[in-house]
Amino acid sequence: MHLDPLLLSRLQFVWVIALHILLPAFTVGLASYIAFAEGMSFFTGKQIYARISQFWIRIFSVAFGMGVVSGIVMPFQFGTNWSRFSDATANVISPLLAYEGLTAFFLEATFLGVLLFGRKLVPRWVHFVAALAVALGTLSSSFWILAANSWMQTPAGYEIVDGRFFPTDWWQVIFNPSFPYRLAHTVVAFYITTGFVVLGIGAWLVRSGRFIAEGRTIMSATLWVLLVLVPVQIGLGDLHGLNTLEYQPTKLAALEGRYDTASPAPLTLFGIPDDKDAVMRSEISIPWLGSLLLTHSWTGQIKGLKEWPADQRPPVGPPFYAFRIMVGVGMLMLALIIAGNIMRRGSAFVTSRSFLLACQWAGPLGFIAVLAGWVTTEVGRQPWTVFGLMRTANSVSPSLTGLDVLLSLIGYIVVYAIIFPGGFFVMRRIIRLGPQAQALDAPVQSGRPTLPITSLPPGHNQGITS
Amino acid sequence: MMPALLLDFVPIWTVILAVGIFLYVLLDGFDLGVGILYRFAPDTASRNLLMNSIAPVWDGNETWLILGGVGLLVAFPLAFAIIIPAVYFPVLIMLLSLVFRGVAFEFRFRDAAHRTFWDHGFFFGSVLATFAQGVVLGAFIQGFQVQGREFTGSSFDCFTLFSCLTGVALVFGYGLLGAGWLIMKTSGPLQQRVRGQGGWCLLGVVICIAAVSVWTPILDPDIAHRWLDWPNIVWFAPVPLMTILVALFIGRTLRSPSEGAPFLGAVALFLLSYLGIAISLWPMIVPHYYTLWQAASSPKTQAFLLVGTVFLLPTILLYTAWSYWVFRGKVRADMGYH
Numbered sequence: 001m002h003l004d005p006l007l008l009s010r011l012q013f014v015w016v017i018a019l020h021i022l023l024p025a026f027t028v029g030l031a032s033y034i035a036f037a038e039g040m041s042f043f044t045g046k047q048i049y050a051r052i053s054q055f056w057i058r059i060f061s062v063a064f065g066m067g068v069v070s071g072i073v074m075p076f077q078f079g080t081n082w083s084r085f086s087d088a089t090a091n092v093i094s095p096l097l098a099y100e101g102l103t104a105f106f107l108e109a110t111f112l113g114v115l116l117f118g119r120k121l122v123p124r125w126v127h128f129v130a131a132l133a134v135a136l137g138t139l140s141s142s143f144w145i146l147a148a149n150s151w152m153q154t155p156a157g158y159e160i161v162d163g164r165f166f167p168t169d170w171w172q173v174i175f176n177p178s179f180p181y182r183l184a185h186t187v188v189a190f191y192i193t194t195g196f197v198v199l200g201i202g203a204w205l206v207r208s209g210r211f212i213a214e215g216r217t218i219m220s221a222t223l224w225v226l227l228v229l230v231p232v233q234i235g236l237g238d239l240h241g242l243n244t245l246e247y248q249p250t251k252l253a254a255l256e257g258r259y260d261t262a263s264p265a266p267l268t269l270f271g272i273p274d275d276k277d278a279v280m281r282s283e284i285s286i287p288w289l290g291s292l293l294l295t296h297s298w299t300g301q302i303k304g305l306k307e308w309p310a311d312q313r314p315p316v317g318p319p320f321y322a323f324r325i326m327v328g329v330g331m332l333m334l335a336l337i338i339a340g341n342i343m344r345r346g347s348a349f350v351t352s353r354s355f356l357l358a359c360q361w362a363g364p365l366g367f368i369a370v371l372a373g374w375v376t377t378e379v380g381r382q383p384w385t386v387f388g389l390m391r392t393a394n395s396v397s398p399s400l401t402g403l404d405v406l407l408s409l410i411g412y413i414v415v416y417a418i419i420f421p422g423g424f425f426v427m428r429r430i431i432r433l434g435p436q437a438q439a440l441d442a443p444v445q446s447g448r449p450t451l452p453i454t455s456l457p458p459g460h461n462q463g464i465t466s
Numbered sequence: 467m468m469p470a471l472l473l474d475f476v477p478i479w480t481v482i483l484a485v486g487i488f489l490y491v492l493l494d495g496f497d498l499g500v501g502i503l504y505r506f507a508p509d510t511a512s513r514n515l516l517m518n519s520i521a522p523v524w525d526g527n528e529t530w531l532i533l534g535g536v537g538l539l540v541a542f543p544l545a546f547a548i549i550i551p552a553v554y555f556p557v558l559i560m561l562l563s564l565v566f567r568g569v570a571f572e573f574r575f576r577d578a579a580h581r582t583f584w585d586h587g588f589f590f591g592s593v594l595a596t597f598a599q600g601v602v603l604g605a606f607i608q609g610f611q612v613q614g615r616e617f618t619g620s621s622f623d624c625f626t627l628f629s630c631l632t633g634v635a636l637v638f639g640y641g642l643l644g645a646g647w648l649i650m651k652t653s654g655p656l657q658q659r660v661r662g663q664g665g666w667c668l669l670g671v672v673i674c675i676a677a678v679s680v681w682t683p684i685l686d687p688d689i690a691h692r693w694l695d696w697p698n699i700v701w702f703a704p705v706p707l708m709t710i711l712v713a714l715f716i717g718r719t720l721r722s723p724s725e726g727a728p729f730l731g732a733v734a735l736f737l738l739s740y741l742g743i744a745i746s747l748w749p750m751i752v753p754h755y756y757t758l759w760q761a762a763s764s765p766k767t768q769a770f771l772l773v774g775t776v777f778l779l780p781t782i783l784l785y786t787a788w789s790y791w792v793f794r795g796k797v798r799a800d801m802g803y804h
Contacts, residue, residue: 062572068525069568073561075535079550080557086550087615090543091764095771098533098540102778105529110782110789113522121792167766397551397617404621408558415562419569426576 003402006393009081012409016073018371019416023067025370028142028187029194030060031108031135034115036221038131042124052214053131054119055435056198059427061116066423068109070416081405085385085395092158092165092173096148104141108134142187150179152386153377154247165386177247181240182377188233189373193366195226196333199340200363201431203356214435216350219340219359223349226337234330238293244380245294245302248387251380253305254314255323256290257283263301265290270324273316278306314382322375329369336362475768476759479541482775486537488740490530492643492733497524499644501567501592502637503663504585512656513585519651519797521571526786528564540771544615544761545751552610553602554621560598567591593637600636604629607682607743609753628681635674639736641667642716646729649720651797657725664720664728672713675739679706682746689746702745709738 034056041049075097078086086094111133119127157172158165167173199222205215245252253259257268259278267289271280291300305313336358343349350356381387385395497520507513520527539546550557570588574581601624608628611619645664649657683690693702716731749757762768 062576065525065572066569068528069565072528072532072564075532075539076550076557076561078539079535079546080554081551083547083551083617086539087543087547090539090546091767094536094540094543094763095767098536098771099774101529101532101536102774102782105532106526106782106786109526109529110785113526113789114792117522118792166764167770170770397554399551399617399619399621400554401621404554408554411558411562415565419565422573422577422580423569426573429576 003406005400005402005405006396008402008405008409009396009400010392012081012405012412013077015409015416016070016077016412018374019420020067020070020074021370021374022367023063023070024138024142025190025193025367026197027060027063027067027194028138028190029192030056030063030198031131031138032191033194033198034060035128035131035135038128042128048214048217051435052218055214055430057115058430061112062423062427062430064108064112066419070419073412080408081397081400082385082395083397083399085390088164088390088395089152089386092155092167093148093151096144096151096174100141100144100148104137104144106137107140108137111137139187142190143183146183146186147174147176147179150182151176153182153381154178155386155389160389165389178240178243181236181243185233185236185240185373188229188236189366189370192226192229192233192333193370195222195229196366197363198222199226200360203359204431205434206350207353207356207360208434211434212350216347219349220344223337223340223344226333227341230330230334230337234334237327237330241294248380249303250305250308250313251319251377252294253303253307254316254380255319255376256294256302257316257320258290258302258304259306259316260304261301261307262304263291264288264299265294265302267293271320273320275313275316278310312383314380319376319380322372322379326369326372326376329365329372333362333365333369473765473769475765475772476541476762478772479537479762479768480758482779483534483537483541484740484744486530487534488737490527490534491736491740493523493527493530495640495736496520496643496647496729497527498567498592498596499640499642499667500648501588501644502596502641503644503648503660504592505589506659506663507656508659515652515656515797516648517571517574517588519648522793523790524571525568526789528568531564541763541768542751542758542761543763544756547615548610548612548617548752548755549606551621552617552619553605553624556598556601556605556624560595560602563591563593563595563598565591567595592640596637596640597633600633601625601629603636603743604632606753607632607746608685609755612752612755628678628685631674631677631681635671635678638667638670638674639732639739642671642732643729643736645720646732649728650725653796661720661728665717668713668716668720671735675709675735679742686746692746705738705742705745709735709742712738 034053037049037053037056040046041053111130114122114130115127115134118130122130151173154177155165156176157167157169157174159168160166199219202215202218202222205211206219207215241252256265257271257273257280258265259273259280264287266285266287268280268283268285271283271285273280288298290302292298294300294302305316340349340355340359343352343355348355383392384390385392500516500520504513504516507516535546535550538549566587568591570584570591574584574588577584604626605624608626610617611623642664645660645667648660649664652660683693692698712731712734716728716735719727719731747753749759751758751761
């Protein structure tokens, strides 16, 4: 069998980024949630918020640690496997990656140390500020990395000299046409992902019977937040789609499953795409609706993939199916959130066993939607790394053999197959322990606190009892 | 054409990148070093102590690696595009090892049933990551096969006897830094033990530095001329002489009651070695092929990032220093994890 370094490099990138993205999808929202809980604890002084915050901080620290180590892998992928891409685009997008490091990673990593280990070493307001700093860091990280990603989707503010990209206008580079939509859609997706995990775990806490008060507080706040975010996200998704129609029509055609140009265009609900014959088989569709959703008119024209040469079309299958999964998950979420908020009457949302179970089962829905959305947008960008300008096939490192990449891919698969389930079980264990009071109010034995101090200089014990 | 800019940003970025990489080497160096010494801790209590001495700072330290990698990409993209694929496997080994040791911090405390597994993961991860970084260094000094703007050699070229020697050198070197850190953070019998381990690391690293110093000029006549031609030999002679003095100083302080001196000595030793490599290779960033100026990114790119870096880097250094201050003092045996 011939080992193709390009295909294997792409598979490797899929593997390392798809697993990595699960962690920011969770931690971006969780950091804000912790900052919220810390703020409530600081301003109201209620112990329940401190317990809840401490509970989530423990989970956060595991997820964040995994995010750091799987994230360090990412910039090196650009060098090891995509050196031609790096050489061609570095002048434009590398400062965005550097700004991500400078404004986000250090902020997160340093203040996380204080958040995790410093509760008794620093004044309470500093601990709250540390929580804010971590949350701010995660958002800043999203801003810069999505600016870089969006530039690859809808490049702007550049000129090409000798086959390489040079910046002409930084404002246009960063605020390229798809960036505002992608940023909003992704960050809200991350918040929703966290929201559903939090809701699910809150439901479990209630069901377990041991932490009903904590679980109820967690669920109630989260249901309010999601009641706003889920509908907002559906609206943002629509806007993002319209933006894609304008700037990346091939991607839009692929996720709509549209090979032939049509006006009016139907909405294809399901079908089996066949790229070779450029035809959708076993299609189920609703007439007019495609035009209505995308052009907001009954007869608007939607271009089909046949308008472009075959070597400039993305594969239809992955974006087509992934898009449907994403939208389907979104609808499920909306239904659950509306039901939950209606069930506030008589506190049914914490007494209905079936609703609590449904929340638990819905916990991972956000991750599915995030991955599906990522497949839609990234496979939909193919066959380009820089849309319309630089081909994926011309981006790979020229020195690599198929064997090189096969070996590294196996390495990543083996290590991640240990690390990710390991992290999952560790987090599950923390959840099972629940938001116990002991971590915060541990009795001070023999003049020394048992938790959670790593280094405590003498005479620096202020704040331990507060 | 680019408008001619009055300022040459290349020296500025060279300094920033050099400082960034050096800070990475120092900071992650001591916590990888703690991982290297981890295996030789006598019991679980000591292992907890070792782990906790770096738990609040390790991910901040590792972040400098991202800055180093991305900094190279921003300032000298051509060097990034040639060097990183050339050290494909050492980078892979480093990354996978860092993944293992990074999660070991949390997993070890949370997953008592597999504690031994994660203890091993932490030690071997630390050693392998360090060794791989040393191989990258050795391969870099030796240079790569280049055509045009691309590396054209094999992904296995970087593994040579010389690069393996630099790999071993770095394991001893980080071990020494880790010992210096632990001497500051621990006390009593454990500190005495670490002082002894520091002695072994010092011996190892001195032998390796001597071997590399003799081997490098033999490998590369340009480097031999750089150091040995008149009058360079007068200017550069203080570097090896100082290295000898610093090594003696570390040896003495490891046996004295001084707690901060071994770490400072180890830092000085790294600084001198770093200086030695810089003297050998200046002004090349891709040895034998491209200078810093030829590999540099466009002035617009360098200027754009510089504007922010001027404010952000000092801020980062300030709050990093603050976090070290918060966690200052000895680690204690009776504490748990957060």
